Structures are given as C-alpha cells and as structure tokens.
Amino acid sequence: MSAPDSSACPAHAMRAARMTPAFPELEGRHPCFSTTTEGHAKSARLHLPVAPRCNIACAFCRRDFNRVEQRPGVAARLLSPDEAVATTERALRIVPNLAVVGIAGPGDPLASDHAIETFARIHARWPELTLCVSTNGLMLPERVDELAAAGVTTLTVTVNSVDPEIQARISPKIAWRRKRVNGCEAGRCLIDNQLIGIARAAELGLTIKINTVLIPDVNDRHIGEIAETVARAGARMINIIPLIPEGQLAQLREPSFIERRKARAAAAKHLKVFTHCQRCRADAVGVPGLTDFTRELYGDEIRAEPTFSHG
Numbered sequence: 001m002s003a004p005d006s007s008a009c010p011a012h013a014m015r016a017a018r019m020t021p022a023f024p025e026l027e028g029r030h031p032c033f034s035t036t037t038e039g040h041a042k043s044a045r046l047h048l049p050v051a052p053r054c055n056i057a058c059a060f061c062r063r064d065f066n067r068v069e070q071r072p073g074v075a076a077r078l079l080s081p082d083e084a085v086a087t088t089e090r091a092l093r094i095v096p097n098l099a100v101v102g103i104a105g106p107g108d109p110l111a112s113d114h115a116i117e118t119f120a121r122i123h124a125r126w127p128e129l130t131l132c133v134s135t136n137g138l139m140l141p142e143r144v145d146e147l148a149a150a151g152v153t154t155l156t157v158t159v160n161s162v163d164p165e166i167q168a169r170i171s172p173k174i175a176w177r178r179k180r181v182n183g184c185e186a187g188r189c190l191i192d193n194q195l196i197g198i199a200r201a202a203e204l205g206l207t208i209k210i211n212t213v214l215i216p217d218v219n220d221r222h223i224g225e226i227a228e229t230v231a232r233a234g235a236r237m238i239n240i241i242p243l244i245p246e247g248q249l250a251q252l253r254e255p256s257f258i259e260r261r262k263a264r265a266a267a268a269k270h271l272k273v274f275t276h277c278q279r280c281r282a283d284a285v286g287v288p289g290l291t292d293f294t295r296e297l298y299g300d301e302i303r304a305e306p307t308f309s310h311g
C-alpha cells in the first residue's frame with residue numbers, strides 16, 4: 001500500500017511537518033532548533049548571564065535580578081567571563097546531555113564585549129558545544145563576524161516590526177554610536193541593522209531564528225510582513241512570543257488564543273514556526289520546560305513564577 005499523500009490533506013501535512021526535522025543537523029542537539037517533540041527533549045542548554053547592559057529601550061522590558069521570575073531578562077546574578085567559563089565546566093559535570101551554551105541576557109549580548117569573549121573562551125576549550133546567542137540585532141552588522149569567529153552557529157534576533165512607525169511604539173529610543181536616537185529614526189536604524197546583520201549571518205552559515213513579541217493593537221496585524229521580510233534576509237524560523245503586559249506597556253492586554261493562532265498562521269506562510277518556547281531566564285539550565293539544574297549548578301534554589309515581559 002502506498003503512503004498517504006500528505007499534500008492532499010492539511011491534517012496529514014501538519015502531522016508530517018511536526019515529525020520532520022527542519023534542521024536535521026541540529027535535531028536532538030539543540031532544544032530550540034529541534035522541531036519535533038522528541039528532538040526538543042534530547043538536549044540541554046546552559047544560559048550564561050554575562051551581558052550587563054542594553055543599547056535599546058523596549059517599552060515592555062523589565063530587566064531584573066531575582067530568583068523567582070521565569071522570563072527572559074531575569075537572572076539571579078551577573079557572571080563575569082571568568083565565572084562563566086567556570087560555570088560551564090561545572091555544568092558539564094552536572095547536566096546530562098548539555099549540548100548548547102547560550103547567551104541571552106540579562107541585557108543585550110552585543111552591547112558589551114563580555115558575551116563574545118565568553119564564547120571564544122568556551123569554544124577554544126569545548127569545541128563540541130553548540131554556541132547560541134539571542135540579540136536585538138542593533139550591533140549585528142558590526143559584530144556578527146566576531147560571533148562566527150568565536151564559534152557561534154545559532155542566532156536569534158528579536159524583530160518586533162519591520163515598519164519604523166510601529167517599531168517606534170515598541171522601542172521608542174536606542175543608543176547608536178554614542179548618541180540617543182528617538183522615534184521613527186530609531187526604528188529605521190534598528191530595523192536596517194537587523195536585516196543587514198541577518199543577511200550577513202546567513203552568508204556566514206549561521207542558522208537564524210527570529211523572536212517576535214506579539215503585541216495586541218501594535219504589531220498583531222504586521223506579523224506576516226515581518227516573517228516575509230526576515231525570511232528574505234535569510235532567517236529560517238520564527239518564534240511568536242505573546243506579550244505579558246509589563247513596563248510601559250502594562251496597560252495593554254495579552255494576545256488571545258485566536259490572535260496567537262492567527263499570528264502563527266500568517267508567519268507560517270514564510271517561515272517554520274517554533275512552538276516549544278519556554279520564555280527562559282537569562283540563567284536557565286536544563287532542557288527548556290523539562291529539566292532544571294539551577295539548584296545543582298548554583299547551590300541554591302530559584303523558584304520560578306510565570307511572568308514575562310521580554311523577547
């Protein structure tokens with residue numbers, strides 16, 4: 001009997017897509033670039049909170065040092081590059097299947113030198129580890145070659161808009177070449193740098209994911225255009241993250257289930273959509289959503305509560 005023709009039936013096609021790795025070389029070796037449930041559960045990541053500051057001001061962002069909140073932008077403490085290397089050494093003894101070392105905060109990894117120095121030192125010592133970075137992309141054109149030279153192979157860029165007017169509502173100001181830039185000019189500068197940086201990263205062979213914070217009545221009708229634009233630049237996957245209203249956007253509401261589905265459907269016309277995101281802390285360790293080795297690694301307990309503000 002011949003296999004069912006998945007192109008004839010949307011349900012078959014969706015099931016086939018769920019079972020087919022989008023990135024075979026990373027499947028089971030990187031939890032956030034594995035696109036099957038089995039692959040996602042096979043490997044752990046270690047986040048090293050070495051990035052002390054940020055160069056843009058997202059209206060929904062609330063960075064903090066504490067032990068309780070389960071969201072990006074939060075860590076129990078900042079690590080120096082020396083401490084990050086020592087932490088990696090300990091984690092390799094403690095965490096089974098540790099395959100990925102990522103830097104995703106608490107600030108932006110490209111706004112200072114700490115992340116790139118940390119990656120270079122880890123890559124020299126443990127070249128078998130996959131190195132992963134998550135950035136707002138403002139400094140990507142200037143620093144992506146350094147990232148690649150330091151061994152980084154998977155990249156996430158948070159792109160919340162490709163329209164400067166919309167972007168100005170999300171990140172009203174940025175620090176660019178030692179000056180403050182506001183409004184649409186800031187939006188244009190950030191978007192241009194993100195797209196140039198993504199294109200260069202693709203040229204260098206990095207696998208690129210986009211994080212997009214879904215903000216009702218701000219960018220919710222703009223998701224398809226974002227996905228189309230970043231796909232053209234060289235991104236391969238998108239992760240739509242629902243806003244939990246905080247900071248200057250505390251007056252907004254969370255996107256509904258239907259709004260999230262619509263956004264994913266609009267993005268799926270252009271990119272693979274990532275669906276396992278756990279909105280990790282900047283010092284998370286383990287398999288996202290499945291195991292947590294924070295206590296064993298740091299010798300104290302971080303009690304996680306589900307709040308979120310950052311992409």
Ligand code: CLF
Nearest residue numbers: 032102104132277278279280288
């Ligand atoms: Fe960390 Fe991000 Fe790398 Fe993954 S998390 S830097 S790509 S190793 Fe993953 Fe966590 Fe979602 Fe990020 S589940 S918040 S997408």
Ligand code: SF4
Nearest residue numbers: 054056058061136310
């Ligand atoms: Fe910076 Fe990320 Fe916060 Fe935006 S969300 S201000 S990029 S740390």
